[in-house]
Amino acid sequence: MIITIFLKRYYFETIMNCKKSLFMGCWAAMAATAQAQITIDIDAQQRGPKVSPMLYGIFYEDINHAADGGIYAELIRNRSFEDGPRFGAPADMQGWATVAAEPSVLAARLIQDSKKTPLLNSAQHHALQLDVKASPAAPVSLINEGYWGINAVQGRTYRLSFWAKAPAYRGTVKAELRSADGKQVYAQQQVAVFAAAKKRGWTKYEATLTALDNDAQAQFALVFDGVGQVQLDMVSLFPPTFRNRENGMRPDLANMLWQLHPKFMRFPGGCFVEGQESPDNAFRWQRTIGPVEEREGHWNVNWGYRTTDGLGYHEYLQLAEDLVAKPLYVVNVGIWHGGQTPYDSIQPWIDECLNALEYANGPVSSKYGAMRAKNGHPEPFGIEYLEVGNENNQPDPRQQSDHYYERYEQFYNAIKAKYPDMKIIGNVVAWGDDNPKWGSSLPVDLLDEHYYRSPDWFADAFHKYDSYDRQGPKVYVGEYAVTNGYGTLGNMNAALGEAIYMMGMENNADVVELASYAPIFVNENDARWRPDMIRFSSSRAMGTPSYYVQQLMPQHLGTQVLKVQLTNPYKDKVVKQITPKQSRVGYGTWNTRATFQCDKEVDCMYGDWQIEGGMLHQTGHKDATRCIQKDVIDGDHYTCKFRCRKDEGAEGFIVIFNYVDDKNYCWVNLGGWTNSQHAIEQISNGGKLLTDSKRGRIEAGRWYDVTLQVAGDSVKVWLDNEQLFDTVLKRDHTKGIYSSATINDATGEIIVKVVNNDDAATTARISLKNFAPSEARVVRLAANDGMEENTLQQPTTIHPVEQQLSTADDHVMLTVPPYSLNIVTIKTDDYLFSKGISTANNETASTLISGKGPLYRRKIVGQEATTF
Incomplete structure (x- = not known):
């Protein structure tokens, strides 16, 4: 019996121990499983650098018809009859055509200035002369196709103006918007005073047209029903413009810039600053201001078309102001593509720079400040940033890079002498170097780095600025974009690579002060560079996934970096074979x-x-x-x-x-x-x-x-x-989860950014210390595949979506889809305590509470906090 009892007890204890061991093993396995998740640990009191309030801006360059035929709202192509097929070729009637049915005749030819046919002014080199033989029953037409079509919109009013001289014309002229085949007329207006002014010289005529129907491929026509000769110049047609500016911007494109909320706008380029072939082909600001009929325009040789300079220096400054962005002006240092002024003879270029600054910043009592006031803007525009040259510091002098430091020093000294608070930006190596350096002892405020790379390069550069010298010059990433592996127009892989890079810049906000994607615009009918973040036609516009990244990142940017500890147990867990089956x-x-x-x-x-x-x-x-x-x-x-x-x-x-x-x-x-x-x-x-x-x-x-x-x-x-x-074969180690965080001290919100550039969905726990979450939401940009893109026909295949998230006492759970950017904004009801303010410090607490709105809901009373 004793033996039996002992054996029973032994077996019982053994079984129980086994069960206990099994239970403990299962519990450990479950615990391990529970812990095996992505965690993003954030302590609201573990702060990093302050975020630059100027971090995100835009870089504008006239490329891909970004100005004429783009954001500059002018609808008439070759409005002053100066365009030609290529640089150096004679002007022709690009964009224009004549229509006449027998027995009527309309002969058109370009004329140049002469005693017999003086032109409108010295800025104009050609005008159009029409010999008309028509009648009311058989009128003739001068047609302009616009920039790949004129967008006629029902109910929209268009402002027409042109200059004409008609000493021997008998008849009337009508202005029309009509279909490309001429069978439908959407708007018509007779210019009644045209015939009455026949004895005068060059006269400006104006009218308005209101469209009765929609046609994105409409054409403009001047219709003649008389007999005689007419000379025309500066034929202009404007739709309503952004903020109703005269000579202004196309509203949909300008609004897409406004939605980026840029802190600055760099202009006018880019290679556009330098020009090509000759110094006259560079951007010369003084030739681009004043009445448009007095602007000569010039060939944009770098990008293969002529520009009217209707979007000129004044309009750039006005656009920056309308976007609530500080203007950042790039000046030519006496170098253009194919040549340069000797570095010891660049004083005229320096004078041109100083004159431009006086136009923007000078009082109305100054020469150029008075010119600005005459052009409708008496208040200074306030340029605070100026870049000396564009990509002019390459090691190879044949790459627009002659004696850069000697040029820079002369500009720097002249500018600082007159504008000591101006922030001066210097050039470093712009291509062929992933870690460019300032190779001079000359003082410089910021260095302009340019990177056109692949998505994996940008993802790998997440930590690029971690090792930069904190005592050195600040960095301006003036141009960056995925240009290798972007797909056709710009895919999600490109956008996510850029987003990861931007998160790295935010984490190093004590080094990176400014950043701007490049380029912005492309007219789908003349793409000279890809990708570009805004694509458009005469009637449509769309943003690539990169555009939405550029929109979301600055809209969700705190005031100070929070340190993030990311733990990803799934990284490298599954090794996928590269070679396909x-x-x-x-x-x-x-x-x-x-x-x-x-x-x-x-x-x-x-x-x-x-x-x-x-x-x-x-x-x-x-x-x-x-x-x-x-x-x-x-x-x-x-x-x-x-x-x-x-x-x-x-x-x-x-x-x-x-x-x-x-x-x-x-x-x-x-x-x-x-x-x-x-x-x-x-x-x-x-x-x-x-x-x-x-x-x-x-x-x-x-x-x-x-x-x-x-x-x-x-x-x-x-x-x-x-x-x-x-x-x-190498595996792309840049795929996976990336995260960063900032806190907004004005609102008490923590902003967490999470990118998943891999094809596997996952879940992340955002663990919070010294911060009790009360509300959370996520704005997400996601795609089904990294190759997915937006198009003009399907512009919102990839677009931001906002969702509410559930909160717990100390964390927020986040589903992270594949190929996604997730921006989580977390609020708290106890913001004072999240800042680590002692309840004993009543004065500090009361100061913070005062006037701060609904997030500041706790009042300090003695050693306790009560809600009010």
Whole structure:
């Protein structure tokens, strides 16, 4: 019996211990599971640097018809008859056409200034002369197509003006908005005084037209029904403008800028500041002010079209003021694309700069301040920031970079002597260097860094400014954007990379004082640069995902950085193979002609390819040509052999593998970088990543055997019998969760920014210390895929959405979708205590409570706090 009892007790205790162990193990497993989540730990009393109140602004440059045909609201193209097909070519009738049906006749030709035909003024080099033979029954028309169509909107009123001289014309003229085929008239107005002024010289005529229907591709017409000769110049048609400014801005585009709430506006460029070919082609501010008919205009050679300068220096300043943004002016240091004034002879450029500052800042008693007042703005505009040059400090003097520091010093001394409080911005290396430095002992307030890179570069730069010298000059990131891997118009991957970079700038607000994305605008009919954050036509406008990032980040910016501890147990937990299960191989070149032995059917994606007798020839010199075999390889283990020959050109040849589509593949670049090295590169979502490289070159006219062996993500390459590579494809370590936080001391809100640039959704716990959350909301920008984009036809595929969140005593839970920017604003009812103010400090508490609104709801009484 005793033995039996003992055994029962033993088995009972053993079982119970096992159960207890099992229970404890399960509890531990559950606890581990509960703890295995992304946490964002924030202590409201652990503060970082103060956030620059000027951090986010805009950079405007006349590129992609950003001014004429863009934000400048003028609807008539070639309004002063000065445009031509290219720089240096004679002017022609671009944008204009004549319509006449027999027996009527309308002959049009450009005329130049002469004693017989004097022009309107010295700024005008051409006018249009019309010889008219028409009647009321058979009128003739002078047509202007506008900038790829004139947007006629029902009920909208348009202001027409033109200058004319008609000493021998008998008849009337009507102004019309009508359809492109001329069959529908949307607006019509007779210019009644035209015939009565026949004996006068150049006379300005004005009228208004109100559209009766909608047509984004309407045209403007001057309709003649008489006989005689008419000379025309400065034909202008304006819709309503932003803030009703005369000679103003297109409202929808200007409002998209206003919605960014920029703290500053950098203008007028960019390369537009420098010009090209000659100093006269640079931006010369004094030629861009005053009545528009007295502005000569100039060729925007850098971007391939002529500008009226209707959007001139005064209008830039006025636009900045209307946007409630400080003007940041960029001046030319005597350098243009293709030449320069010697650095010891730049005083005229310095004088031009000082005169521009006097126009903007001087009293009305000064020469240029009086000119500003005459142009309708007696109060100073107040320029506080000035940049000396644009990208003029490259190590290669052939890249618009002659003796920059000597030029800078002369400008700096002259400006500071007259405007000692002016903040001066200097140029550093603008391309080819990820860590540019100021290579001079000269004083400088800010340094202008420019970065056009890939999404992964920007994500990897999250900590870029952590190591910057806190005692050195401040940084102005004057131009930055994803230009490699942005898709077609600008995708979500690009926007998220930029957002991560911006969070890094915010975290280092003691270093980065200013930042502006570039460029802003593109007319879809003349895209000279991509991507751009606002795309438009004559009637539509849309923002890319990057636009919404630029809109959301400054709208949710606190006054001081809070330290964030991000814990992500899922990072690197699942390793995804890069090599696809199905792919294709192919051939390519870079600025080189080459031949490949190929007996397969191929898809020639890009380049000048010819197939002849089992040979595949690339006969042109384009970059990144691609020709892909049609056969699909099943599996991620394969070996391929290629026979290749460089025929002529700067580099060698390329073997493509793991090809899925034109934005996702790998290649072996043999003889790349001007035939100096071999490399394996990965192209993912359009962005390029260097896997491995070594020195080497390819001889022209020689056949090479290339062997490629792929085993999952392991890649081996032989050139003839020499093994070049035995490597593993790289994973993008920049994918995952990023977070930053700031606190707004004016409202008592904590703002937490969370980016997920990966394809996996997750959940994050925002844990708060010394801050009791009472209310939380999230503004989210998310996409189904990183390649997703907005278009003019579907402009809101990706757009911000706001949601309420639930709060607990010390945390907020946040769902984080893939490919998303999440901005969480958290409020508290106990803001005084979140600031760490002692209840004993009644005076401090009372000061903070006074006049602060509903968030400040606690009153200090002795050692206790009561709500009132």
